[in-house]
Amino acid sequence: MSGKIPVLEIFGPTIQGEGMVAGQKTMFVRTGGCDYRCAWCDSAFTWDGSQKATPMNASTIMEELERIGGERFSHVTISGGNPALHTGIAALVKLFQEKGIASAVETQGSFWQDWLLAVDEVTVSPKPPSSKMGTDWSRLDTFMKRLAEEQAGHHSLKVVIFDEKDLAYATQVHERYPDVPFYLQVGNDDLEALEPARLRDHLLEKYEWLVAKVMEESQLNDVRVLPQIHALLWGNKQGV
Amino acid sequence: MSGKIPVLEIFGPTIQGEGMVAGQKTMFVRTGGCDYRCAWCDSAFTWDGSQKATPMNASTIMEELERIGGERFSHVTISGGNPALHTGIAALVKLFQEKGIASAVETQGSFWQDWLLAVDEVTVSPKPPSSKMGTDWSRLDTFMKRLAEEQAGHHSLKVVIFDEKDLAYATQVHERYPDVPFYLQVGNDDLEALEPARLRDHLLEKYEWLVAKVMEESQLNDVRVLPQIHALLWGNKQGV
Numbered sequence: 268m269s270g271k272i273p274v275l276e277i278f279g280p281t282i283q284g285e286g287m288v289a290g291q292k293t294m295f296v297r298t299g300g301c302d303y304r305c306a307w308c309d310s311a312f313t314w315d316g317s318q319k320a321t322p323m324n325a326s327t328i329m330e331e332l333e334r335i336g337g338e339r340f341s342h343v344t345i346s347g348g349n350p351a352l353h354t355g356i357a358a359l360v361k362l363f364q365e366k367g368i369a370s371a372v373e374t375q376g377s378f379w380q381d382w383l384l385a386v387d388e389v390t391v392s393p394k395p396p397s398s399k400m401g402t403d404w405s406r407l408d409t410f411m412k413r414l415a416e417e418q419a420g421h422h423s424l425k426v427v428i429f430d431e432k433d434l435a436y437a438t439q440v441h442e443r444y445p446d447v448p449f450y451l452q453v454g455n456d457d458l459e460a461l462e463p464a465r466l467r468d469h470l471l472e473k474y475e476w477l478v479a480k481v482m483e484e485s486q487l488n489d490v491r492v493l494p495q496i497h498a499l500l501w502g503n504k505q506g507v
Numbered sequence: 508m509s510g511k512i513p514v515l516e517i518f519g520p521t522i523q524g525e526g527m528v529a530g531q532k533t534m535f536v537r538t539g540g541c542d543y544r545c546a547w548c549d550s551a552f553t554w555d556g557s558q559k560a561t562p563m564n565a566s567t568i569m570e571e572l573e574r575i576g577g578e579r580f581s582h583v584t585i586s587g588g589n590p591a592l593h594t595g596i597a598a599l600v601k602l603f604q605e606k607g608i609a610s611a612v613e614t615q616g617s618f619w620q621d622w623l624l625a626v627d628e629v630t631v632s633p634k635p636p637s638s639k640m641g642t643d644w645s646r647l648d649t650f651m652k653r654l655a656e657e658q659a660g661h662h663s664l665k666v667v668i669f670d671e672k673d674l675a676y677a678t679q680v681h682e683r684y685p686d687v688p689f690y691l692q693v694g695n696d697d698l699e700a701l702e703p704a705r706l707r708d709h710l711l712e713k714y715e716w717l718v719a720k721v722m723e724e725s726q727l728n729d730v731r732v733l734p735q736i737h738a739l740l741w742g743n744k745q746g747v
């Protein structure tokens with residue numbers, strides 16, 4: 268069954284709210300399953316059993332993208348969960364290439380897939396201490412090396428920051444891979460706040476804190492600090 | 508006197524709030540003088556006589572950057588007004604290159620300077636109808652052609668959007684230069700609102716409007732729509 272991809276949702280077009288292609292008009296394909304269990308996971312429904320994934324093959328996913336997005340897209344983001352668990356995505360990425368559709372993926376860098384080399388924008392997001400997950404550095408080294416040497420498109424690193432310890436971890440990541448474009452993002456720890464205006468103020472306060480921290484730190488000069496644009500607009504709503 | 512650059516402010520490090528390097532940690536050098544008079548110019552103090560520029564040469568600007576920024580920067584944004592009015596910036600950009608400092612510039616594309624070729628990130632921001640300025644398309648064509656053929660770094664187009672007419676203009680720009688990374692940004696027409704929270708809500712509402720418009724438009728697929736991060740954080744305050 269390696270040809271099938273467990274899909275939780277397909278939606279868009281909307282904007283990419285995070286990282287190296289923040290603001291990009293894109294469709295989303297969200298896959299189920301993750302090898303991590305981050306304490307603050309904002310996509311826990313991809314792995315906690317609360318929602319059921321549908322096994323789909325590449326061409327069915329493409330049909331669904333075209334049914335929903337019509338002529339209104341030329342970019343697709345594959346998100347998770349950890350999309351790099353699924354070998355079947357190879358066929359999907361190939362379809363995108365044939366159709367001239369740009370693709371983006373985010374993964375924590377714990378599993379390699381050769382299809383990552385054909386993705387236009389790969390965001391690698393190792394998880395900081397607040398996630399309660401550990402980083403296998405030698406695995407991540409291999410992952411980053413393959414991207415650097417073999418990927419035709421672009422890749423970047425992104426670390427989500429909740430506290431000072433996370434920032435120290437991020438500095439370590441940046442120093443280990445100094446040539447990789449580096450993004451910091453403020454963590455969204457207010458998952459219960461369903462009132463968007465309150466969440467918005469809270470996120471902007473935390474973002475301002477992170478910006479101030481990064482400005483003081485000479486080891487974090489070539490860095491981009493971004494808010495979660497998505498959460499600013501729509502709070503924690505799923506499927507927008 | 509071509510060696511001197513009229514400088515209005517030097518500050519940072521802070522984050523770049525807009526466009527292709529949004530979120531980047533950077534110092535700012537703001538130059539005085541503009542050949543345009545946009546109806547909604549948010550930097551009118553660079554040309555309306557309300558603030559006086561100091562003529563500075565490249566090395567003095569560099570000293571001031573180092574005095575203020577210390578070890579805490581590796582990126583400088585030259586903003587205006589229109590920085591492309593000043594030939595003296597050539598020496599400044601050369602200094603940045605020698606010191607391994609990345610540079611970014613934003614200009615409307617009305618004047619060419621050879622030093623633009625040595626800038627790492629050039630944002631070209633033609634002005635839409637709401638500005639009450641006209642676009643000299645053949646001049647802009649020449650400008651974009653030189654960047655495409657001769658620039659070593661990256662460049663992008665950015666259009667600020669206030670209304671539907673601006674969006675039609677932006678679509679025209681995107682279709683004229685389809686291979687250039689294209690950014691849309693919501694206009695900040697609430698310059699009098701000094702209360703940041705109110706400005707913030709207003710900007711996010713307008714941003715949401717722009718996002719919705721772009722999502723519906725099949726001519727605007729390969730587009731990035733960004734808020735003014737800066738204004739979300741700090742309102743219209745100068746020098747942050």
Ligand code: SF4
Binds near residue numbers: 304310313
């Ligand atoms: S890696 Fe991502 S999807 Fe997986 S548990 Fe962590 S935050 Fe959630």
Ligand code: SF4
Binds near residue numbers: 542550
């Ligand atoms: S080009 Fe820029 S600085 Fe000049 S008037 Fe227009 S908005 Fe203001």
